Amino acid sequence: MKDLSCERVLIAMMAAADGESAELSLEEMKAHLSSCEGCRDEAVRMQQLSDIFRQATRRESTIDLWPAIDGRLGQPSPRIGWQIYAVVGVLLLGYKLFEMLPEADPGWAIRLAPLIIFGAMLLVLRENPFRINTELVLEK
């Protein structure tokens, strides 16, 4: 019989104990356990942990979230969809087409239009492009 890794046997034992289909047969597991003291000890510890869980239950909360959720749902959604980007895109495209007209000679005020459009978009989105994100993010 080929040698099985301890981890593979222990995972198969865990699956069998959880009532799932195990990758190894019972005979294969038994054969490994008979010659591996470490896995025999581990099997006992696995059983002890299962026994502890059998006596424990999940704590449940009786807090009612509905009043807070109802209040929040009554407020207008702060989410801004794709429409704002579409409007800005169309405005910028329109400006570019206008600029390409041979006889168009926009004054300096009109030349500021893209900047104004972009600034207005940031204002609507409440986004500060100069903000440095200092939040730490956990690596997953």
Added chain:
Amino acid sequence: MVRALMDDDEIAIEKCRNGEREAFRHLVEKYQRQAISHATAILGSREDALDAAQEAFIDAFRALKQFDSSRPFYPWFYVLLRNRCFKLAARKRETESIDETVIVAPNSTAQSETILALENALRSLDMEDREIVTLKYFDGLSYNELAERLQIPKGTVMSRLFHARRKLQAKLERVVAT
């Protein structure tokens, strides 16, 4: 019975889609206990769990149009809930006292020292380990159900569960030995 419960959800979801906000109450009241418990198990903090559950329900209400009504509500909602939990966890740090249990029920049949040891051992695990262990051993989800909830392959469920259990065993060693 299960079919009848699903029908209730379908009716409520349909009403929500038609703009009846009050119909969402049915879903909140039906699933909030599970949601808070699951969020607590992930975050290890009841206060954070309440925030995450509330935000997840609001996310769900706004995303109901994309929900496939032929499927059960809670597994879909759970994905939103865990996303909220992981977002929240990225910003917050665990601050809750370890004097009382928030994950394990204090009235479990095990001795109180065992309950407290299990609680502390669970809290000292990584969020993902704590999540998979509690979903398996408190909720009794099968490996296939875990794969669906956690959006990972079944093989990964087995491996992750095995390593999470091992870490938990190590933390509980003292209690188990007695």
